[in-house]
């Protein structure tokens with residue numbers, strides 16, 4: 001049983017060790033001028049859904065849960081935020097070209113329809129971010145109206 005004890009000790013050392021990995025902080029205490037809410041007249045109910053369900057990974061301001069202080073959770077989160085913002089940043093929407101804005105709107109509706117966003121792993125810990133059928137319809141309707149206006 002000696003090896004079992006060694007493995008256990010090794011695991012503890014690794015778990016303690018990873019707590020010291022440097023982390024990113026994605027926080028900003030103001031809403032930038034390029035935020036989607038200032039670019040389009042986003043209805044309040046749609047804006048609420050986006051903020052609750054999407055802004056943690058698609059903006060410059062993440063609402064960190066307590067376990068974000070625990071590794072390896074934070075590493076996972078940092079990765080999602082980095083990748084999510086690269087693909088779509090609601091805070092910087094106004095800096096995108098017209099073409100890119102249209103394309104992103106279209107992608108939003110597609111991702112929501114296909115239940116691909118918010119990421120399923122995120123929903124495990126954020127049940128309040130889960131989109132109801134009604135939420136999805138609100139986003140999709142808004143995007144469709146928006147795209148028609150842009151034509």
Ligand code: HEC
Pocket residue numbers: 050053054055056057058079080081083084087088104107108109111112117118119122131
């Ligand atoms: C837990 C983090 C997280 C949340 C919350 C989240 N996303 Fe994402 N999103 C990502 C990541 C990571 C990617 C890039 C990788 C991928 O496509 O799976 C992405 C990609 C996307 C893309 C693809 C962009 C493109 O051009 O193809 C869209 C659109 C999108 N998300 C919309 C949303 C919407 C709308 C919500 C809220 C209803 C949302 N996301 C919530 C992490 C997240």
